[in-house]
Structure formats: C-alpha cells, structure tokens
Amino acid sequence: MSLKKDFPIFKNNPDLVFFDSTSTTQKPSFVIDGIKHYLENDYSNIHRGMYDIAQNSEKLYKKSKEIIAKFLWISDTKEIIYTYNSTYAINLFTSSLARSKYLKAWDKVLLSIVEHHANIVPWLILKEEIGIEVEFIWITDNYDLDLADFDEKYDDKVKIISLTNVSNVTGQIFNLSEIWRRKREDTLFVVDASQSVPHMRVDVKEINCDVLFFTGHKVMADSGIGVLWWKRDLLNELTPSFSWGWAIGEVTCNSFTSSSLPDKFEPGTPNVTWAVSLLKAFQYIESIGWFKKIEEIEDDLMEYFLERLQGFENIELMWSYKKENRVWVFSLVFNNYHSNDIAEILAEKGIAVRAWKHCAHPLFTKFGYANSLRVSLYIYNTKKDIDKFFDVISNLKNS
Ligand SMILES: Cc1ncc(COP(=O)(O)O)c(C=O)c1O
Structure with a gap:
C-alpha cells in the first residue's frame, strides 16, 4: 500500500503525480516535523558550546551518523563525512587525492559508461590537471556491466575503479561484488550509491568498496546533505x-x-539541521518496515506499469527485463516524439517527469538514443498515478 498520506505535499497539491523521484524525493511529515522540532527546541552550533542546546545538537549530529553507520553496516562513525550532496562528496574525494599526490600521470581510472556526470567530471578534471587516463567500461545489451570488457581494460595502470551501484537512467543494479572479486588489492574501489540507498539495503562490507557516497535529498532528507564514507x-x-x-x-x-x-x-x-533531516529520513524508513516495505511497494507498481506499457509500439524501454536486478526507474524512448514535448504535455496535467539525457550523456551517445522520458516512482506513488500517466500517453498520436 502506498504511503502517500505521510507526505503533505500531496495534500497541498492533490492533483500532483510525482514521477521524478530519481531526481529528488518528497519529504514525509516525520522529516519536516523533525526539522521544525530541532530548530524550535535544540538549534545551536556544535563542537564548541558547553550549554544544554549545544550538547543536544551535538547528540543529534552524532545520532545522525550512527543511523547512517547502521544502514550502511559501517562499524566506525568517524569514517563518515558529511558534505552537501553526492557531487560535492566525490569532488572532495578526488581533489583530496590530487592534493595528496595519490595519482600520477598515466595512472588509470575505470568508470562505466552509465555514470552520472557527477562521477565523470571530477575524474576528467584530474585528467586535465595531472594527466591521468580515464577509461569507460561498456555495458551489455541487457544494460549490465560488461565484465569481459572490464577484464580487458583492467590492466596494471588502473589505480581506481569508480562505479555507480544503480543507474539513474535505466534503474539497473550493478553486481558490484563481481568487481570486488576481480580487483587487485592495490586498486581503490569507489561506489556512487546515490540511486541505491533510497531503494535497497546497501552494505559496504558486502560490496567491499573503499569509498562510498550518496546524497540525502534522494532518500527523503532535505537537500543540502551528502554522505561520504572512506575506510579509515x-x-x-x-x-x-x-x-x-x-x-x-x-x-x-x-x-x-x-x-x-x-x-x-x-x-x-x-549544517546540523540537514544532519537532523537525514536522521529523521532513516528513522522514517525504519518505522515503515525498512527496505522490505519499499521493495514491496516498488515491485507491485513495477508489475502494474509494465502491464500498462504493453501495446505501445513506438516506445522503447531502456532496461534489462530482469525485475530482480532493477529499481523503479523507467527510461522511455519515444520514436515519434522528443521527450521534452511529452514532459510538457504531462506537466500540463500535473504529472512531473524528467526529459532529456539525465546527466548521463555518454550512455546516450553509446546507445545512439537522442533522449528519453524518465519516469521514476517512490513509496508515495499509486496505481492511480500510473493510470493518469497512461491516459495522457494513450492520447498522443501514434504512440
Ligand atoms: C547516480 C547519481 N550520482 C550522483 C548524482 C548527483 O547527486 P547530487 O546532485 O545530489 O549531488 C545523481 C543525481 O541525480 C545521481 O543520480
């Protein structure tokens, strides 16, 4: 059952169908009230004051890191660094690598072709500044990581592998344990978990990575906080x-x-307020039954969306047809329309989607698609939302 009633935005915008959760998620009352309560009762600076509210703020900041450690299966909260978002997190990491002279000219960094620009550009900056090489692993026709291509490109020069856990375009979950099994001790393994943390259990020990980052606003916290985890x-x-x-x-x-x-x-x-919002977001996930509940809602909606999509001959779906390997993100390629035009028509009906290339231009170039319409759902969506979407799509000519 959808949890729409927990999200006040839908009470205040009763006709809104929000299908843009891969971009950012809506906030439950639990998070909004938690932020308000903190600002009204305990707001203060941390690490400095002896007084009560400073101590309360300190405790909340600590508690926020403790819940992140619990969700990511990290044993040492000192390894968790708060940043502003994922983009800031990876930039902090790469610029610190540069300042520490960790990489030298011709060292190689391996990425995948599906990466979000946030996990491409910081490495290209190091290419410009230091002269490192940046190489891309292809994906298969099923949108999975091409392990044969990985094996070919993973030579002695590779010092870092930096991969997304889940694609923000296709929703495909990469089997990162396979990468860990193949990698040498001397290669750092960096994981962009921006699209996995909102949907599924992420265990840094299971993935066996050295660095992992994600962004709070995609998992119901306020925008302005990101998490960067590094091994001590x-x-x-x-x-x-x-x-x-x-x-x-x-x-x-x-x-x-x-x-x-x-x-x-x-x-x-x-920013302690943001840290509190992150704490509240994860407490909310605990309160609804952890990721089991999220997966249950998503599976049900995914099934229904696919049923409704049948028969639309001019729409291609960028995905692997393996439901167990994906989260709730659909990229639809319309043969007769530009995604911007459809997004505009949908917006007129109160349906929020994302058009164009979703900050993943190399993926679109590789597959030869000009753009796509991304429909991404979360725990507040319903089958009625899906019906409303398909009512509009059915009325497009030749769809
Ligand atoms: C996979 C992935 N990585 C990184 C980012 C960047 O997140 P932020 O804009 O919060 O820094 C996004 C945002 O869409 C994303 O989907």
Whole structure:
C-alpha cells in the first residue's frame, strides 16, 4: 500500500503525480516535523558550546551518523563525512587525492559508461590537471556491466575503479561484488550509491568498496546533505583539499595542523539541521518496515506499469527485463516524439517527469538514443498515478 498520506505535499497539491523521484524525493511529515522540532527546541552550533542546546545538537549530529553507520553496516562513525550532496562528496574525494599526490600521470581510472556526470567530471578534471587516463567500461545489451570488457581494460595502470551501484537512467543494479572479486588489492574501489540507498539495503562490507557516497535529498532528507564514507586508513593517508575553521588543529602565525577524523574533512560550521533531516529520513524508513516495505511497494507498481506499457509500439524501454536486478526507474524512448514535448504535455496535467539525457550523456551517445522520458516512482506513488500517466500517453498520436 502506498504511503502517500505521510507526505503533505500531496495534500497541498492533490492533483500532483510525482514521477521524478530519481531526481529528488518528497519529504514525509516525520522529516519536516523533525526539522521544525530541532530548530524550535535544540538549534545551536556544535563542537564548541558547553550549554544544554549545544550538547543536544551535538547528540543529534552524532545520532545522525550512527543511523547512517547502521544502514550502511559501517562499524566506525568517524569514517563518515558529511558534505552537501553526492557531487560535492566525490569532488572532495578526488581533489583530496590530487592534493595528496595519490595519482600520477598515466595512472588509470575505470568508470562505466552509465555514470552520472557527477562521477565523470571530477575524474576528467584530474585528467586535465595531472594527466591521468580515464577509461569507460561498456555495458551489455541487457544494460549490465560488461565484465569481459572490464577484464580487458583492467590492466596494471588502473589505480581506481569508480562505479555507480544503480543507474539513474535505466534503474539497473550493478553486481558490484563481481568487481570486488576481480580487483587487485592495490586498486581503490569507489561506489556512487546515490540511486541505491533510497531503494535497497546497501552494505559496504558486502560490496567491499573503499569509498562510498550518496546524497540525502534522494532518500527523503532535505537537500543540502551528502554522505561520504572512506575506510579509515585511506582517510588518514589523505590531506583534505581545503581546510579551515573546525578542520584545523593548532594554528600559529605561520603554521597549522589539521584536526582529527572526521573533522578534518568537515571544515567550518556543520549544517546540523540537514544532519537532523537525514536522521529523521532513516528513522522514517525504519518505522515503515525498512527496505522490505519499499521493495514491496516498488515491485507491485513495477508489475502494474509494465502491464500498462504493453501495446505501445513506438516506445522503447531502456532496461534489462530482469525485475530482480532493477529499481523503479523507467527510461522511455519515444520514436515519434522528443521527450521534452511529452514532459510538457504531462506537466500540463500535473504529472512531473524528467526529459532529456539525465546527466548521463555518454550512455546516450553509446546507445545512439537522442533522449528519453524518465519516469521514476517512490513509496508515495499509486496505481492511480500510473493510470493518469497512461491516459495522457494513450492520447498522443501514434504512440
Ligand atoms: C547516480 C547519481 N550520482 C550522483 C548524482 C548527483 O547527486 P547530487 O546532485 O545530489 O549531488 C545523481 C543525481 O541525480 C545521481 O543520480
């Protein structure tokens, strides 16, 4: 059963069909009220004050990291760094690699062709700045990682593999354990979990990665908080790309030392309100029955969407037809229409979708598609929403 009633946006916009959750998710009252309660009762700076509300804020910040550790199966909360979003997280990581001279010219970084630009551009910047090589692993016709291609490209020069866990275009879940099984000890394994954390259980020990990041607003927290997890040894090894305020230990007129983990990677005043919103979002997931409930709702809706899609001959679906390997994101390629035009027609009917190339241009180039209409659902959607969508699509000429 849908959890729409928990999300006030639908009470205030009764005709809204929100099919753009891959871009960002709506917020339940539990998160909204939690933020309000924090600002009204406990708001303060952290790491500095002795007074009660400063201590309460400190506790909430700590609790927020504890729940992230619990959900990602991390044993050390000091390995968790809060950033502003996924893009900021990966940039903090890559720029710290550069500052620490971890990579040199001709070292290779392997990505997949489905990556979001957030996991491409920071590496291309290192290519410009240091002269590293960036190479892309293809995917198969089933939209899965092409392991044969991986084996071919994974040579001695590869120092880092950075892959998404789930594609934001196709919804395909990559079997990352396969990568871990094939990789050498001396290669760092970075995982973009921006699209997996909202939908499924993610266990860093099971994936066996060294670095993982995701963004809070895609999992019902407020926008403005991202999570970057690094193994402690690596964190100790690297110098943050920038440092000030709380990230600093001792300062004299001509020298400074960095503070300890994780603070050296969290410069300045942390946004405790965002951390509280993240805490509340994960508490909400706990309260509804963890990912079992999310998967149950998604499976039911996925089944129904596919049923309704049958018979539309001019629509191609970018996906693998293996339901167990995917989350609730559908990219539809219309042979007769540009996705922008359909998104506009849908918007007039109160249906929010995403058009164009979804910040994954290399994937579209590889498959030769000009653009797609991305329909992405979450726990507040219903079969009625799907019906409304297909009513509009059925009325398009030649669809
Ligand atoms: C797979 C993936 N990685 C990274 C990002 C970037 O997230 P943010 O804009 O919150 O930094 C997105 C956003 O759509 C994404 O889908």
